[in-house]
Amino acid sequence: MNWDAIGALAELLGAAAVLVTIVYLARQIKQNSDIARVEAFRDMQKQWSEMRERTMQPENLSLINRGMQGIDKLDESEKPRFHKLMGDEFAFLDTVMLMERKGLFDAEYRVVENFGQYYRHMLVFPGVMEFWVTIKDGTSPYLVEWVDQNSPKT
Numbered sequence: 001m002n003w004d005a006i007g008a009l010a011e012l013l014g015a016a017a018v019l020v021t022i023v024y025l026a027r028q029i030k031q032n033s034d035i036a037r038v039e040a041f042r043d044m045q046k047q048w049s050e051m052r053e054r055t056m057q058p059e060n061l062s063l064i065n066r067g068m069q070g071i072d073k074l075d076e077s078e079k080p081r082f083h084k085l086m087g088d089e090f091a092f093l094d095t096v097m098l099m100e101r102k103g104l105f106d107a108e109y110r111v112v113e114n115f116g117q118y119y120r121h122m123l124v125f126p127g128v129m130e131f132w133v134t135i136k137d138g139t140s141p142y143l144v145e146w147v148d149q150n151s152p153k154t
Contacts (some may be wrong), residue, residue, distance in 0.1 A: 044086050054076035054085070063082055064082065066127075068127040069125065071130045093116075094139055094142070099111070100112050
């Protein structure tokens with residue numbers, strides 16, 4: 001075997017090693033992406049659960065029920081709390097929509113569609129829509145479009 005043959009064999013082995021490395025890295029990237037999607041979904045579920053827990057506290061539940069009927073049903077000391085609770089709700093939906101657009105959820109989860117059912121029910125309440133008007137300009141165009149499409153037409 002001459003030096004040219006040995007050089008060609010070494011190049012072939014080098015190319016094979018590079019190919020194996022690329023395949024290995026691609027599998028690692030896919031696995032890390034899958035893990036990131038699962039963690040994002042788990043974190044989103046945890047945040048949802050924490051929001052529901054806050055909402056179900058008796059003092060918040062009463063405030064939300066009255067505020068949803070109309071912000072004028074709240075006294076001045078309650079309005080900031082209502083705004084905070086509603087702001088958290090809309091911020092959550094906006095974040096979920098962003099995460100779905102960025103591909104952090106598998107399509108089969110249908111996250112925005114599923115959470116959207118809950119939020120569509122909120123949009124029928126006058127107090128929620130009164131609140132929405134106050135924050136609409138400071139939210140993402142995707143959330144504005146979603147609320148516009150899903151709010152009851154008057």
